[in-house]
Amino acid sequence: MKDIDALEQSRARVIEAISQNMTLYGVTPSIGRLYCLLFFSDRPLTLDEMKDELGMSKASMSLAVRNLLDLNMVEKAWVKGVRKDLYVVKDDPYQRFFDLFITKWQPAIHTNTKAIEKTINELEELLADSDTSSEVRKNAQVDIKNLQNWLEYYDWLSRLINSFQTKEILQFFPIEKRMNTDE
Known part of the structure; x- marks a missing residue:
């Protein structure tokens, strides 16, 4: 007992x-x-x-x-x-992690990317308008630069997600623990 x-x-x-x-x-x-x-x-x-x-x-x-x-x-x-x-x-804990990461991040990436792209287009229209004040123009340029950095991040994150879907990530982080040959 x-x-x-x-x-x-x-x-x-x-x-x-x-x-x-x-x-x-x-x-x-x-x-x-x-x-x-x-x-x-x-x-x-x-x-x-x-x-x-x-x-x-x-x-x-x-x-x-x-x-x-x-x-x-x-x-x-x-x-x-x-x-x-x-x-x-x-x-299959590895697949479970992949599925979770993918299902949580893919919709967020899509939603955020669409919002950022729309905002960049609107800001570019402001910059093209000759009536836009210099202060608004300056802020729009800063915003566009910062938002483009976000788009780069979401592109990277999309590629990371793709590596989970294709299992390419396992080439860099294999499931089997590698033996340290430096010892």
Whole structure:
């Protein structure tokens, strides 16, 4: 019995840490506990089993599972003879990070780039207008320069995201730890 308690205690430590850090994925600690329940399970679980284990309502459990599916952290499983939906952890932490980074940053880059490009065009129209005062002209020129720096940043960020999508990033940061040959 002592060994079971030690196992449960070690798992509880991980569950607590991971569930508290699930905010990085934009979800609540209870969704993190659900993820860990599936992670430590030796078999696929149904919504009812997860609900009973965590003491959540079926509606809350369904929403939590949907969040984890959207984050690509769990997936449906199939077991012969079982009619209910089953779920398992999709445990590829590297892909999970790539998916999270991509889904969080791509829309922001698109929105910000469009706003900046529109603003630069408007500022250039101000500069082309002979009635624009010298003070406004000076500020518009500074703004255009600063906004062009932002566009360069978003271009770089887009290329970084592309390297995640194509897995090119793994050429520079391979999953396998490289041995230090300088020692």
